[in-house]
Amino acid sequence: MQLPAFPSSLLPALGHIMRPLVRLMLRKGVTYPRFAEHLKRLFVDVAEREFGLDGLPPSDSRISLLTGVHRKDVKRLRGGQELDEGDLPENVSLGAHLVSVWLNTTPFCLRPGRPQPLPRLASVGGGCSFDALVAEVSKDIRARVVLDEWLRLGIVRLDEQDRVHLEAMAFIPQHGFEEKTAYLRHNLHDHACAAVHNLTEDAEPFFERSVHYDSLSVASIEQLRERVSEDGMRMLIAFNQLAAELEAHDLPSADQRQRMTIGLYFYTEPSSPTGSDPTKADRP
Structure with a gap:
């Protein structure tokens, strides 16, 4: 079986996405060998769960072919402790x-x-x-x-x-690394799932939009930061109220229950002096 070649733009995009996560790992003492072993387990776990054939789990050889992980390691990792994919603590x-x-x-x-x-x-x-x-x-x-x-x-x-x-208009811990890590895991995971779905599936895309500029002053950034904080929180509170009202009246069976995440974020950093022309709106 010959695996399809991946798009040339994919690895640079993934590297760009991983950069802030690598920064986090280095600041918290997570070394490359430690994360590489975890990543190897993750490749094997996803291949085992999601890449079977005809409803059957894939063989060690097929997982090795899909992931590039040595068959000996595949066998070892499949018999180990499952990765924690649970809900929020x-x-x-x-x-x-x-x-x-x-x-x-x-x-x-x-x-x-x-x-x-x-x-x-x-x-x-x-x-x-x-x-x-x-x-x-x-x-x-x-x-x-x-x-x-x-x-x-x-x-x-x-x-x-x-x-x-x-003090916080949503459950946003101001202190407490473990609690903040729980939201890092939840929010980035769901955002990534929406983006990957939009890239790989033919089904209706999830809503995923952003606005970005690259030639603003510090004063303008602060004005936008305050506006996003006020209007964004107002919007999230409205969505929260609607979701609470709907959930109070919904009576789905256990196998029909759905979860969802709605998010909003703001980020700023110095523009690259060699950056590209400003783009006003970004669409997937």
């Missing part, structure tokens, strides 16, 4: 759910998107307290445990009246 998914309720559900918000400061204790605020908010989502975890963790992460603050204020 429980503490992160619970936190996101709590913030969604705080943003969208009375009496915890003045109106959708306007969370109220909540008295910390139910003995003071009753059904409109932080204790009540946590109890709305889970009866198995104490509100004090959630509060202490959220104070550590910078998600909430306490005022002099012992009221809890939501």
